[in-house]
Amino acid sequence: MISSDRTVCDLLLTGGSVITVDDRRAVYEPGAVAVSGERIVAVGTPDELDGYRAERVIDCTGKAVLPGFVDSHTHLFQSLGRGLGEGMSLYPWLSDFMWPYARQISREQAWAGIRLTALEAARAGTTAVVDDHYAPVDLETTVGVARTIEEVGLRGVVARGIYGAPAEVTRHYDIPDYLFELSPEEELEITGAAIEATAGRQVGVWPAPDGNFIERQLIIDSVALAHELDVRWHFHCSAPQTDPAAYVSCYGERPVVWMQRAGILDERAALSHGVWLDDEEVSYIGEAGAGVAHCPTSNCYMADGAIRMADLRSAGAVVSLGTDGSACDHRQDMFEQMKQAIFVQRLTTLEPTSLRSEEVLELATREGARYLGIDAGVLAPGKLADIAVVDLDRVHLQPLNRTISTLVYAARGSDVVMTIVGGEIIYENGSSTKVDEAEVIAEARARSAELIDKAGLHGLLVPWRPPAQN
Numbered sequence: 001m002i003s004s005d006r007t008v009c010d011l012l013l014t015g016g017s018v019i020t021v022d023d024r025r026a027v028y029e030p031g032a033v034a035v036s037g038e039r040i041v042a043v044g045t046p047d048e049l050d051g052y053r054a055e056r057v058i059d060c061t062g063k064a065v066l067p068g069f070v071d072s073h074t075h076l077f078q079s080l081g082r083g084l085g086e087g088m089s090l091y092p093w094l095s096d097f098m099w100p101y102a103r104q105i106s107r108e109q110a111w112a113g114i115r116l117t118a119l120e121a122a123r124a125g126t127t128a129v130v131d132d133h134y135a136p137v138d139l140e141t142t143v144g145v146a147r148t149i150e151e152v153g154l155r156g157v158v159a160r161g162i163y164g165a166p167a168e169v170t171r172h173y174d175i176p177d178y179l180f181e182l183s184p185e186e187e188l189e190i191t192g193a194a195i196e197a198t199a200g201r202q203v204g205v206w207p208a209p210d211g212n213f214i215e216r217q218l219i220i221d222s223v224a225l226a227h228e229l230d231v232r233w234h235f236h237c238s239a240p241q242t243d244p245a246a247y248v249s250c251y252g253e254r255p256v257v258w259m260q261r262a263g264i265l266d267e268r269a270a271l272s273h274g275v276w277l278d279d280e281e282v283s284y285i286g287e288a289g290a291g292v293a294h295c296p297t298s299n300c301y302m303a304d305g306a307i308r309m310a311d312l313r314s315a316g317a318v319v320s321l322g323t324d325g326s327a328c329d330h331r332q333d334m335f336e337q338m339k340q341a342i343f344v345q346r347l348t349t350l351e352p353t354s355l356r357s358e359e360v361l362e363l364a365t366r367e368g369a370r371y372l373g374i375d376a377g378v379l380a381p382g383k384l385a386d387i388a389v390v391d392l393d394r395v396h397l398q399p400l401n402r403t404i405s406t407l408v409y410a411a412r413g414s415d416v417v418m419t420i421v422g423g424e425i426i427y428e429n430g431s432s433t434k435v436d437e438a439e440v441i442a443e444a445r446a447r448s449a450e451l452i453d454k455a456g457l458h459g460l461l462v463p464w465r466p467p468a469q470n
C-alpha cells in the first residue's frame with residue numbers, strides 16, 4: 001500500500017483503527033494514513049508507512065480514522081427555526097412554518113444560519129454537503145452561501161432552489177404565489193451565473209428545480225442548464241405519499257415515469273427522498289444510475305414513509321444519506337442517519353438482517369461521494385483527504401469488540417475529535433480552526449429572534465400543556 005519510499009508528507013495519522021471503506025473494505029487496526037497537500041498518499045499499517053516523514057504526526061491511538069461523511073441533502077439555512085414546527089404533516093409544516101420562514105429570511109439571516117449548521121456538521125465529522133438552498137436565491141446570496149460553507153471549511157454544492165411560475169400541480173397544493181417571485185428565465189439566468197461564479201471552487205452550485213410542484217418545462221430547462229455547465233441537478237422527489245398522487249391527478253403519470261419519458265433521468269439526477277416509488281420508477285432510477293439521498297430521520301419525523309432501500313440499490317441507484325436540515329431533523333449528525341436508516345428498514349421489512357452497519361457506513365461515505373461526484377469517500381492513495389477521527393476511548397463506546405458496529409450504533413457526532421477536508425484540519429480539540437464558534441452562535445441566536453418576529457412564527461413556540469387542556 002506504500003506508494004513511495006522515504007517520502008515527506010504533510011500529515012501522518014497513525015496508531016488508530018483505520019476504516020478505509022475502499023474497494024477491498026480494508027480495516028487496519030492499528031493503521032496509518034499519510035496526507036500530502038489535499039490528497040491521501042498512503043494507507044496501511046504503521047509499519048508499512050514507517051518510511052513517511054511528516055510535517056505533523058497525529059497519534060490516533062484509541063481513535064477511529066474513517067472517510068469524512070457526505071451529507072447529501074440538507075437545508076443549512078433552516079437552522080434559525082430549530083425546534084419549531086413539531087407534530088405537523090408536510091403541507092401545514094410548509095405553509096405555516098417553512099414558507100413564511102423562507103419568504104421573510106434575509107440574506108444576512110440565511111448566512112448566519114448556514115454558518116451555524118455548517119459548523120455543526122464539521123464538528124460531527126461531515127466533510128461535504130449538498131445544501132438545498134431556496135431562500136433567498138438572488139445571485140449574491142447564492143454565491144455567498146457557497147462562500148459561507150467554504151469559510152467553515154467544508155466542500156460540496158449549493159443546490160439553488162428554482163420555482164419559476166406556478167404550474168397546474170402548484171394549484172393542487174394551494175401553494176402561495178409569493179414563492180414564485182422570479183420568472184423561469186430569471187431563475188435560469190441567476191442559477192447559470194452562480195454556477196459560473198463558483199466553478200472550480202470547493203463549494204459549487206447546482207440547479208435544484210425544487211420538487212413535485214413546479215412547472216415541468218422549467219425542470220427540463222434546469223436539467224439542460226446542468227448539462228450545459230457540466231454539473232448535476234437536485235430534486236425533492238416523492239417524500240410524502242401525496243406527491244405522486246398529486247402528479248397522477250394533474251398529469252396522469254407518476255413523477256419519475258414522467259422524468260424518464262422526458263429524457264432527463266441520468267447519472268446527473270441527484271434526487272432526494274424518493275420514498276414513494278413504484279416498481280417502474282425504481283427500475284428507471286436504477287437503470288439511469290441516478291442518485292437518491294435518503295433522509296431517514298426526516299422521513300420518520302415527518303411520517304413520510306420508508307424508502308425501498310434494497311430495491312433501489314439492487315436496481316443500480318446510488319443511495320446516500322442526508323440530514324434534511326435542522327428544521328425537520330434538528331441535527332447535522334450523520335451517525336444519527338446511519339443508525340436511523342437501519343431502523344427504518346428493519347421496522348418496515350420486519351427483517352433484522354436488512355441493512356448491516358457496514359452497509360450504512362458505505363452509504364454515508366463512499367456512496368455519498370459518488371452521489372456528489374467527488375473523488376473522496378474512501379481512504380485510499382490518490383483520493384481527497386477528507387477524513388473524520390473519532391475518539392473511541394469513551395464510556396459508551398467501550399469495550400470495543402467490533403469497531404464498525406460500535407461506530408454506527410453507539411457513537412454520535414460529538415465523539416468526533418478531528419475533521420480534515422482536503423488535507424486541512426478544520427476542527428480539532430473541541431473547536432473550529434476556521435471560525436470563531438462563540439461569534440457564530442451569538443449571531444445565529446440574534447438572527448433567529450429577528451426572523452421569528454419578522455415571519456410571525458411566535459405561534460409555533462407552543463408551551464407544554466397538560467393533556468386535559470388540549
Ligand SMILES: [Zn+2]
Pocket residue numbers: 073074075132236272324
Ligand atoms: Zn429537503
